[in-house]
Amino acid sequence: MPDPVVRPPQANLPDTAREIEWLAKTYQPDAVNLTVRAVIVGMLIGAAMSLSNLYVFFKTGWSMGVTLTACILAFSAFRFLQAVRIVKTPLGVLENNALTTVASGAGYMTGGGNMAAFGALLMVTTVRPDALPMIAWFGLIAALGVFAAIPIKRQLINQEGLAFPTGTATAETIRSIHDAAAGGGASKASWLAGSAVFAALLTWLRDAWHVVPAVIPLPLTLAGHKLAEWTLSLKAEVVLIGGGALMSFRTGWSLLLGGVLTYSVLGPALVAKGIVTTVSYKAIVAWALWPAAAILVSSGLTSFALDYKSIIRSFSGITGIFKPAQTSAQGIAAVECPGWWFPAGFMVLAPAVVFLMVWLFQIPLWAGVIAVPLAVVMGFVAARVTGETDVTPTKAFGPVTQMIFGILTPGNLSGNIMSANVTGGIGLHAADLLTTLKTGWLLGAKPRHQLYAQLFGVVAGAAIVVPAFNLIIPDPTVLGSEAWPAPSCVVWAGVSKAFSGGIAALHPTSKSAILVGLALGVALALLEKFAPKPLRPFLPSPSGVGLAMVVPGSNSIAMFLGAALAEGLRRWQPALAEKTVVPVASGLIAGESLMGILIAILIVTGVLAP
Numbered sequence: 091m092p093d094p095v096v097r098p099p100q101a102n103l104p105d106t107a108r109e110i111e112w113l114a115k116t117y118q119p120d121a122v123n124l125t126v127r128a129v130i131v132g133m134l135i136g137a138a139m140s141l142s143n144l145y146v147f148f149k150t151g152w153s154m155g156v157t158l159t160a161c162i163l164a165f166s167a168f169r170f171l172q173a174v175r176i177v178k179t180p181l182g183v184l185e186n187n188a189l190t191t192v193a194s195g196a197g198y199m200t201g202g203g204n205m206a207a208f209g210a211l212l213m214v215t216t217v218r219p220d221a222l223p224m225i226a227w228f229g230l231i232a233a234l235g236v237f238a239a240i241p242i243k244r245q246l247i248n249q250e251g252l253a254f255p256t257g258t259a260t261a262e263t264i265r266s267i268h269d270a271a272a273g274g275g276a277s278k279a280s281w282l283a284g285s286a287v288f289a290a291l292l293t294w295l296r297d298a299w300h301v302v303p304a305v306i307p308l309p310l311t312l313a314g315h316k317l318a319e320w321t322l323s324l325k326a327e328v329v330l331i332g333g334g335a336l337m338s339f340r341t342g343w344s345l346l347l348g349g350v351l352t353y354s355v356l357g358p359a360l361v362a363k364g365i366v367t368t369v370s371y372k373a374i375v376a377w378a379l380w381p382a383a384a385i386l387v388s389s390g391l392t393s394f395a396l397d398y399k400s401i402i403r404s405f406s407g408i409t410g411i412f413k414p415a416q417t418s419a420q421g422i423a424a425v426e427c428p429g430w431w432f433p434a435g436f437m438v439l440a441p442a443v444v445f446l447m448v449w450l451f452q453i454p455l456w457a458g459v460i461a462v463p464l465a466v467v468m469g470f471v472a473a474r475v476t477g478e479t480d481v482t483p484t485k486a487f488g489p490v491t492q493m494i495f496g497i498l499t500p501g502n503l504s505g506n507i508m509s510a511n512v513t514g515g516i517g518l519h520a521a522d523l524l525t526t527l528k529t530g531w532l533l534g535a536k537p538r539h540q541l542y543a544q545l546f547g548v549v550a551g552a553a554i555v556v557p558a559f560n561l562i563i564p565d566p567t568v569l570g571s572e573a574w575p576a577p578s579c580v581v582w583a584g585v586s587k588a589f590s591g592g593i594a595a596l597h598p599t600s601k602s603a604i605l606v607g608l609a610l611g612v613a614l615a616l617l618e619k620f621a622p623k624p625l626r627p628f629l630p631s632p633s634g635v636g637l638a639m640v641v642p643g644s645n646s647i648a649m650f651l652g653a654a655l656a657e658g659l660r661r662w663q664p665a666l667a668e669k670t671v672v673p674v675a676s677g678l679i680a681g682e683s684l685m686g687i688l689i690a691i692l693i694v695t696g697v698l699a700p
Contacts, residue, residue, distance in 0.1 A: 108248060108249060108251070109244075109248050109249075109421075109422040110421065110422075112248070112422075112531070112534075113421050113422060113425070116531075116532075116533075116534040117425065117534045118184060118533075118534040118535070119536075121182065121183075121184045121534070121535075122182050122184060122185050123184045123185065123187070123188045123535055123536045123539040123540075124185075124188040124536075124539035124540075124542055124543050125185055125188070127177070128181075128185050128186075128188045128189040128192065128543070129189075129192055129543070129546050131164060131167060131168075131189055132160075132164070132188070132189040132190070132191070132192025132193045132196075132543065132546065132547065133192055133193075133196060133546060133547065133549075133550040135160050135163050135164060135167070135189070135192075135193040135196075135197075136156070136160070136192055136193035136194070136195065136196025136197050136547045136550050136551060137196055137550050137551070137554045138680070138684060139156050139159065139160060139193060139196065139197035139680070140196050140197050140198075140199050140200060140550075140551045140554050140555050140558075141554065141555075141558055141683065141684060141687050142197075142679055142680050142683040142684055143156075143197055143198070143199075143200040143683075144200050144205065144555060144558055144559060144562070144683075144687070145329070145562070145682075145683035145684075145686050145687055146329060146333060146679055146683055147200045147205050147206075147576075147578070148205070148209070148562075148563070148569070148574045148575070148576045148579075149327070149329060149330065149574070149575065149645070150329075150330065150333055150575075150577070150637075150641065150645060150649065156193060156194045156197035156198055157190050157193075157194050157256060157257070157260040157525070157526060157529070158256070158259065158260055158263055158672055158676070159282070159672070159673075159676035159680070160189070160190045160193035160194060160197065161186055161187075161189075161190045161260060161263055161264050161267065162263070162267060162278050162279055162282055162672075162673060162676070163193075163279075163282065164181060164186050164189045164190060164193070165181060165186060165267045165268070165278075165279055166279030166280075166282065166283065168180060168181035169279065181268075182268075183264055183265065183268045183533060184530075184533060184534070184535045184536075186264050186268065187261075187264060187526075187529055187530055187533055187535050187540070188535070188539055188540060188543045189543075190260065190264070190526065190529070191523075191526040191529075191530075191540045191543035191544055191547065192543045192544070192546050192547040192550070193547060194522055194525075194526050194544070194547060195232070195236070195519070195522065195523075195543070195544040195545070195546065195547020195548045195550075195551060196547040196548070196550040196551035196554070197547075197551065198518060198519070198522050198551070199228060199232065199548070199551030199552055199554075199555045200555060203510060203511045203513075203514030203515060203518075203582070204228055204231075204511060204514075204515055204555070205555070205559065205578070205579070206511075206514075206578035206579050206581075206582045207507050207508055207510065207511035207514070207582060208224070208511075208556075208559060208579075209563075209566070209569050209576050209578075209579030209582075209583075210507050210579045210580075210582035210583040210586060211504055211507050211508065212563075212566035212569065213566060213569055213570065213579060213580070213583040214503045214504070214507070214583050214586060214587065215503060215504050216566060217504075218560070218566070219450055221556050221557055221560060223446065223449075223450055224450075224556045225552045225553055225556045226442075226446065226552075227443075227446050227450065227508075228515070228551075228552040228555065228556065229548055229549060229551075229552035229553075230439055230442050230443050230446065231443060231511070231512055231515035231516060231519070232515055232519040232548040232551070232552065233435070233439055233519075233545060233548055234435070234436070234439045234440065234443060234462075234465075234466070234515075234516050234519075235469055235515060235516040235517065235518065235519025235520040235522075235523070236435075236519055236520070236523050236541060236544050236545055236548065237431060237432050237435030237436060237439065238432065238436075238466050238469045238470065238473075238516055238519075238520040239473060239519075239520040239521075239523040239524050239527070239541075240427045240429070240431050240432040240435075240541070241429060241432045242470055242473055242474075242520075242524070243426065243427070243524060243527055243537065244422070244426060246473060246474060246477050246524060247477075247524065247527055247528055247531050248422070248531070252474070252477030252528075253477065254476065254477045254524065254525050254528035256525050257524075257525040257526060257527070257528030257529045257532075258528060258529070258532065260525075260526070260529045261528070261529045261532035261533050264529070264533065265533070267279075277669055278669060278672075278673045279673070281669065281670050281673040281674050281677065282673035282674070282676055282677040282680075283677065284677065285332075285673070285674040285675075285676075285677030285678050285681065286677035286678070286680050286681035287677075287681060288328075288677075288678075288681065289328045289329070289332075289677065289678045289679075289680075289681030289682040289685070290681040290682065290684065290685040291681075292326065292328060292682070293681070293682045293685040293686050293689065294685055294689070296326055297685075297686065297689045298689050298692075298698055302326055303326060304325065304326055304327075305318060305323050305324070305325055305326070305644065306323060306324040306325070306326065307323050307324075308322065308323055308324065312354060312358060313358040313361065313362070315369045319369045319370070320353045320354060320357055320358070320369065320643065321353050321371045321374075321572065321642035321643040321644055322349075322350075322353050322354060322643040322644065322647070323643075323644045323647075324644065324647065324648070325644045325645070325647075325648050327648060327682065328678040328681075328682055329678060329679050329682040329683055329686070330645055330648035330649050330652065331648055331649070331651055331652035331655070331675075331678060332652060332674070332675040332676070332677070332678030332679040332682075333649055333652060333675070333679060334648065334649030334650060334651060334652025334653040334654075334655075334656070335652040335653060335655060335656035335671055335674070335675035335678075336652075336656075336671075336672070336675045336676075336679075337649065337652075337653050338631075338653070339627075339653050339654065339656070339657035340626075340627050340629075340631050340634070341631045341633065341634040341653065342634070342649060342650045342652070342653020342654060342657075343634075343650060343653070343654075344630045344631035344633075344634025344635050344638070345634045345635075345637065345638045345646040345649050345650055345653075346638075346646055346647060346650035347630055347634075347635060347638070348630075348634060348635035348636070348637070348638025348639055348646065349638040349639075349641070349642075349643040349645070349646030349647065350643065350646075352374070352378055352638060352639045352643065353374065353642075353643040354643075356374075356378065357369070357374045357378075360374065360377060365377065365597060365599055371571070371572040371575075371642050372570060372571060372572070375570065375575075375580065375639075375640055377597070377599075377600060377603075378639045378640060379580050379581060379584045379639070379640050380584060380588075380600045380603050380604050380607070381603040381604060381606060381607035381610075381639065382577075382581065382607065382636045382637070382639035382640045383581045383584050383585055383588075383604075383607070383636075384603070384604045384605075384606075384607025384608045384610075384611060385607045385608075385610055385611040385614075385632050385635060385636035385639075386581060386611065386632070386633065386636040386637070387585065387608075387611065388607070388608040388609075388610075388611030388612050388615070389611035389612065389614055389615040389632030389633065389636070390611075390615075392611065392612045392615035392616065393615045393618070393619070396615065396616075396619050425536065425537060425538075426537050426538075427537055427538050427541050431541075436466070440462045440463075443458075443462055443512065444458035444459060444461075444462055447461065447505070447508065447509070447512070450508070451502075451504045451505045451508045451509075452502065452504065452505060453495075453499065453502065453505040453508070453509060454499060454505075457495065457498050457499055457505070457509070458509075460498075461491070461495070461509045461512055461513075462512060464491075464513070465491075465512045465513040465515075465516045465517070466516060468491075468513050468516070468517055469513075469516040469517040469520040469521075470520070471517075472517030472518070472520060472521050473517070473520045473521045473524050476521035476524065476525065477521075477524065477528075491509055491510040491512075491513040491514075492506050492507070492509070492510045492582075492585050492586055494509075495509045495510070496586075503586050503587070506586045507582060507583070507586050510582070519544075519548070522544070523540070523541065523544045526540055526543075526544065527540055558687065561687075561690065561691050561694055562687055562690040562691065562694070564694055572642050575640065575641045575642060575645065577637055577640035577641050580640050581640060588604075607636075610632075610635075611632050611636070614629065614630060614631075614632040614635070615632060617629050618631075618632070652675070656671045656675070659671060
């Protein structure tokens with residue numbers, strides 16, 4: 091029986107020898123990769139996950155992982171289609187990999203600052219661009235990110251063998267669920283399906299028939315007000331529990347810490363001093379977003395700067411990525427995407443992106459001409475950081491770009507936000523394709539088929555996410571409310587205002603809070619990097635603390651519960667945790683989010699009463 095995980099070539103071999111070994115031992119030239127049915131099902135799964143991520147994003151500020159869930163969904167979908175005799179042949183390993191690549195391209199359309207920028211744009215301008223230009227905008231940015239991955243793929247994956255942890259985990263999952271002897275695929279699919287049905291039913295009973303309470307208040311008071319007024323309550327939203335289960339426990343308890351401090355300590359103090367005049371989520375967050383944004387920005391930039399070796403390697407590698415392959419590795423050239431695809435794609439896509447920047451967001455032509463190449467270069471850096479850490483540094487890139495364009499084009503709020511969207515979108519989709527290419531490298535897939543697959547996914551994601559956003563958020567004033575906290579939108583809008591000269595109008599305590607937040611973000615990032623490893627799990631996560639300050643306290647409580655349940659299962663029942671945590675959490679997220687979007691659409695169209 092073959093090893094369920096195909097191991098990469100040994101790191102101590104010469105670069106060209108690694109590729110020769112891969113061609114000889116891992117690459118499967120005759121296996122089925124991208125097929126019409128993989129594209130169709132991948133686009134459907136990707137569209138569904140894009141909708142799911144849209145819902146989750148505006149609830150929590152997170153975009154959840156796509157590839158692990160997609161490959162399990164694909165496996166279970168084809169088992170069902172075989173059982174009802176719609177398809178005759180089972181889904182192959184590399185076909186699932188290609189399908190998952192399509193789904194990933196679509197499902198991550200909410201990330202990279204896309205929805206953060208779109209939501210922030212509506213918050214600061216209240217002008218909603220037409221749907222078709224916005225579909226083109228998101229699709230072109232993502233496609234440019236896909237082509238930006240071409241020249242660095244061989245360097246980062248073939249030659250250096252960077253980890254890309256999610257890509258590696260996806261390869262292991264695909265192998266395991268397709269291994270009939272292991273029997274794990276059907277089990278994981280069953281857990282996912284069962285939890286999705288439960289979450290969808292609960293959501294319908296809660297939001298459509300109103301027979302399940304949305305909020306379970308705690309019978310306590312604080313400063314003369316019920317805890318629920320301070321947003322401290324239990325929510326019947328399993329999407330939050332599922333999201334917490336997919337986070338690290340450190341992030342989970344950091345969310346709880348940040349939420350409790352914000353709404354039980356900071357909030358009452360602000361109300362007592364008259365700085366915040368009403369006890370409500372929106373009133374408290376209007377003040378708290380400033381230190382929260384400072385923590386998120388400073389920690390992201392500090393972590394990025396501390397990883398200076400990755401940055402240096404990124405820029406030093408750029409000069410060599412267009413060099414022709416050595417003679418001993420000419421065989422790889424027939425398999426990889428041709429190097430000329432990147433400059434050709436850039437020459438076609440970049441002018442279109444610049445045109446939309448000028449037309450849609452009144453960004454000066456010269457600024458757009460600067461922004462796109464800069465974003466591609468930062469995309470190269472983002473790809474390496476993702477390969478080494480599994481974290482795409484869009485939280486650092488966005489504010490950097492906003493700062494640059496705040497200086498270059500002062501007062502242009504929409505341009506400030508959407509120029510950062512270019513950087514984040516290109517970086518995310520370059521890193522996303524490379525993550526799936528890592529999966530393909532381990533499984534022996536065809537890189538060109540995966541690039542085609544990613545582009546199919548990008549088209550599906552862009553086409554679905556903009557109309558869906560317009561349907562579920564018809565009134566942008568709900569963004570930043572307790573129902574739709576949209577924390578990332580709140581932060582992006584706040585940073586944009588700050589870089590456009592808005593800090594001077596803030597309350598003096600807000601200015602002080604920004605300084606404290608900047609210092610705290612830097613300190614936490616430094617501790618995360620240099621503290622002894624045994625102590626790191628006990629250090630607050632700056633992302634968790636910062637985000638907790640701009641979501642309701644009830645959200646932080648629910649996500650902590652999910653993280654705690656998953657961590658407990660991993661510690662005391664590791665075998666069961668391996669089979670259930672990801673499928674059950676993914677099912678809870680998919681079931682509630684998709685049903686929640688359906689209910690929102692039915693309410694907007696008048697089929698259901700609010």
